[in-house]
Amino acid sequence: MATTTAPAKRRTRARDTTVFLKFLMATTGIVFIGYVLLHMYGNLKVFAGQEAFDSYAHHLRTFGEPILPYGGMLWIIRIVLVASILGHLYAAFTLWSRANGARSQRYAVKKAAKATLGSRTMRWGGVAILVFVVWHLIHFTIVKPAINADVSASAIAESPFTMMVASFQLWWMVAIYLLAMIALGLHLSHGTFSAQQTLGWTQTARGYQRARTIGYVVAAVVVVGFALPPLAILFGIVG
Amino acid sequence: MKLTLKIWRQDGPNAKGDFVTYQVDDILPDMSFLEMLDVLNERLIAEGTEPIAFDSDCREGICGMCGLMISGYAHGPKQTTTCQLHMRSFSDGETITIEPWRADPFPVIRDLVVDRSAFDRIIASGGFISVNTGSAPEAHAAPVPKENADRAFVAAECIGCGACVAACPNASAMLFTAAKVTHLGELPQGQPERYSRVVSMLNQHDAEGFGGCTNIGECSAACPKGIPQDVISTLNADLRHALRTGR
Amino acid sequence: MALIDGLYTEGEKIADTKAPNVPIERKWTQRKFDAALVNPANRRKLSVIIVGTGLAGGAAAATLGEAGYRVKSFCYQDSPRRAHSIAAQGGINAAKNYKEDGDSVFRLFYDTVKGGDYRARETNVYRLAEVSANIIDQCVAQGVPFAREYGGLLDNRSFGGVQVSRTFYARGQTGQQLLIGAYQALERQVAAGTVEMFSRHEMLELIVSDGPDGKRARGIIARDLVTGEIETHLADAVVLASGGYGNVFFLSTNAMGSNVTATWRAHRKGAYFANPCYTQIHPTCIPVSGDHQSKLTLMSESLRNDGRIWVPKRREDCDKDPRDIPEEDRDYYLERIYPAFGNLVPRDIASRQAKNVCDEGRGVGPMVGDFRRGVYLDFADAIARLGEDAVRAKYGNLFDMYAQITGENPYETPMRIYPAVHYTMGGLWVDYDLESSIPGLFVAGEANFSDHGANRLGASALMQGLADGYFVLPNTIRDYLAKGPFEELSEADAAVAEARKSVEDRTQKLLSINGERSVDSFHRELGNIMWEYCGMERTAEGLQKAIDLIRALRDEFWRNVRVLGAADTLNQSLEKAGRVADFLELGELMCIDALHRRESCGGHFRAESQTEDGEALRHDDEFAYVGAWEFTPGTAESGIDSGTMGPPVLHKEDLVYQAIELKQRSYK
């Protein structure tokens, strides 16, 4: 049959889709993963002693000199991180509100057949991480309050090592950080897999399984890697 | 078997619905879930109460017409269609809650019947290969590597039942959409429209009001055809390609 | 005129007038050439209503939409993708001869006519075989994922009683994949604006106008199943592709909603109903397990390629665990009686022999009534020969389905199967153009009677549906449409008003009876009557009795049915009631047709007509014709519809075989 009609095409764009928002979330998420891994590596330097840790912190600020000014690298990282957080949050909240709108009448009974705890807590877990980060920045970067009565503010300002040790000699401080790390671990256990799926790297059953495994490994490494220094300090192994 | 059924009843699209509790006995383990509802309906008719409306047609698990939320699981606790779920999957004395699919793009028509025409519109937006009748080349002109043919088939098995949407915490129809994108995208015949297809289908998916996917995977666990979650990855990859090439 | 057998009268003979008078190989080309063309610019002015979105209707709507006509497409399901064609499992035939095993258009044609026991119209069947190859090309281009070999080329298998491999398949989901292909093509046209889709709409009446252009089908009355609104849809031509009516038996492999309403209403408006008694009983279904059963499930016949069918030799063994019955105590009855074809004999033979062994008391499985209704389909040999993995790869989804339904593991114990109603070869009478006896009313797919004679070969219904929809109808209907557009009809037109009123009255009547019995209970009873007396084996006496029973039942229905709820909402009882009301009329016609055909042929065994060794005996001298029945209204005695069926008029279309010779079928 001869055709005299062509399907009507509405103008549509790839960047108007929810999947585009997910790309944003995945790329910023991967930036976070990279940052967190680096940060964790830095933190683990506390085991090398005060001098090594402090000089590492110093080195961070002089990195790239003289091309970059003092602290330049750090500022670049900070700008990237802030931009990423904004992007990540924008995408997260847009998708969150879409999802709420997609099911205004809830189920009386709803059970999960397969969903992991990580995947089900992405949103509130993310919020928890956000709260933690704000507190963390106040704690270690912006205000650096002398929480531990035994250590003076000036000593803290002098040496990041001292600052760490002073904080984590307090059990409740360690507890807060450990809780935050669990939230982060959950977020990453799903997030790391999810980012790969979002970016289309898991198109076979094997690739899919691999991404799942990477997710759990990254989460475990991050949780353990971050948890070690505070625990070591608390138990007097370091400091 | 004796069972207590809490069933969602709603008189029409705009009516307010509620659960009604029914007791049934003499249910045989060999009955399908829908036959159990048939038995209840026959009783309701005898009592002069309007029977419960629910959809079904083939009752063989292939047309995709049936679909109920059964005690919190789409199509019930087994990975199958509601019509292929048998009462031997339940235990005597159990209380079962029966709800319609819930998603705003699937409005309730009556009782357990919902309107899934959003799926048709997603397909209409690009879920096809544009070939006019009579103008097809010889079927053997384009061999298809077996892996591609097999993966296309796995994705093509989707029956459009909507369980993926029903089960997804985001009420996303991404598994349904991705199954079609993958089915056609794996085949040489589907290549010319591959990237424009994913863009228009996704736009339609979003316009219908489905949620975005956050890779939770409840969809594939509920899917009676076991469509794997990796098809969503393929959709994502295709969209990324479309983005790169400025579509 | 005097009634024959007290039941019907005989009218004039009819014949097809559209197939051109040239050798059979050239008929279709010639017909396409002769059929008038419609200028593309005029096509927008012509409208077509298509009822049904299965392979036939879906393909036709997509193709006519593509061509530029204004198409309105209807289905009762919530989406066109759910039409009953979706359930077909085994495959689709096509004379591609990819296997180089001697297949050809002529052989497919020959096999189909022979398989239909020489009760199909030669010209139509030849055309079917001719376009079969195009179907595969079309479907592959649409992305239908047919099974392929490692080299990437299409795979074929042999299917249902033929000795060449010409069946294309997509695991056990061929119908689904083909339908999704047609559905996607249809949705493409919906997006393009050429097809307007009306899902959850049920056609309840045909509009036949008798205007200045003559008597023509001009539209339908449909009920919007969601709002209950009765709608009038008008067009220049109407196509019915509403599928088969196997559900008259209550238990069948058809979908729950499959119905005869669309074609029956057309029949009542003057379309002849041909060979209504020709039903196919499929040998490999999962046996009935109890009274609650709402439908039967088919297992693809492809299982017979590797499974061996048997029952115990002795009755005492019937309730034993089949694995404990030694080889020498098993009766592989098909292999024994038909050594050449063995387990691959045509469906009717396999079904009847299964019934015979069960009637002898050698059936297996639970007692249903007085008999065990089941025979074993055993894969033990195949598993030993090919390995369990190979069997799983070939039949995995069917085995899973069996396990799910019965709760038994078919890899370990043999499956149990029993015949069930599956397909109806009868349907509205059509000519070579697929036009019925009402001008402008075309009928395609299972809804017409045309291509399968008294018995359909496996994998040929899908072929017919798509042939009709993609290739035949679009070419023939243009010859009709070229005469249009016809005069505009208004809602006030007498024919429209009458059709509409009859639907409204009937709906009101059904809702107002408020009797004692549910619709299902009537349907079940009708089904029992049909299965008992008009099923696999029929006798004059039984059929007479059935007619009386059906009449009484119909009468009771219109007095005592209980349909609750209202007309202006989704009301599934009301939908069912309308369908069952029509089945109650059809059932009678089926029995009359079966009664008058005093021969055994195809899937239709008349006990009075058998050879000495109990094989079917055909009577070509008396019955080589199509029995096309004309409806006559009766006198209204007890309310609307009931009692309004008068004695039908039989019009015979003689079957003339020029290209092949008539032979008694033998599979021995």
Ligand SMILES: Cc1cc2nc3c(=O)[nH]c(=O)nc-3n(C[C@H](O)[C@H](O)[C@H](O)COP(=O)(O)OP(=O)(O)OC[C@H]3O[C@@H](n4cnc5c(N)ncnc54)[C@H](O)[C@@H]3O)c2cc1C
């Ligand atoms: C279980 C099973 C397996 C089969 N396997 C095979 C196989 O392997 N190979 C093969 O060749 N054949 C097979 N068949 C037969 C084949 O599937 C059917 O004959 C064929 O699909 C019929 O197609 P159709 O388009 O004519 O009608 P259908 O697909 O039945 O479509 C009917 C359409 O009409 C619509 N409709 C009906 N009544 C109304 C109404 N009153 N108002 C509005 N719409 C209406 C329905 O909504 C539907 O869209 C099988 C059949 C069954 C039951």
Ligand code: HEM
């Ligand atoms: C600031 C607060 C944060 C919020 C509110 C938040 C929220 C979310 C949400 C809702 C998702 C989507 C869930 C999903 O895709 O399944 C997500 C994904 C992700 N998040 Fe976060 N998150 C936050 C911080 C972080 C941090 C600090 C990291 C890393 C250290 C991170 C890493 C990821 C990753 C890798 C993903 C996966 C991206 C994807 O799905 O493609 N997030 N986040």
Ligand code: HEM
């Ligand atoms: C036990 C866990 C952690 C410890 C002990 C820790 C310790 C520190 C310390 C000591 C600093 C100050 C470094 C400096 O100024 O040189 C710092 C900064 C920072 N930390 Fe952590 N941190 C932990 C976990 C995290 C986590 C989980 C995140 C993010 C999700 C995070 C994000 C940051 C950020 C963004 C900064 C600021 C960097 C800057 O811009 O100066 N930290 N952290």
Ligand code: SF4
């Ligand atoms: S993807 Fe699975 S669950 Fe979703 S519609 Fe298709 S078959 Fe149903």
Ligand code: F3S
């Ligand atoms: S459950 Fe929902 S979030 Fe995505 S992976 Fe499935 S659609």
Ligand code: FES
């Ligand atoms: S009724 Fe068809 S899939 Fe359940």
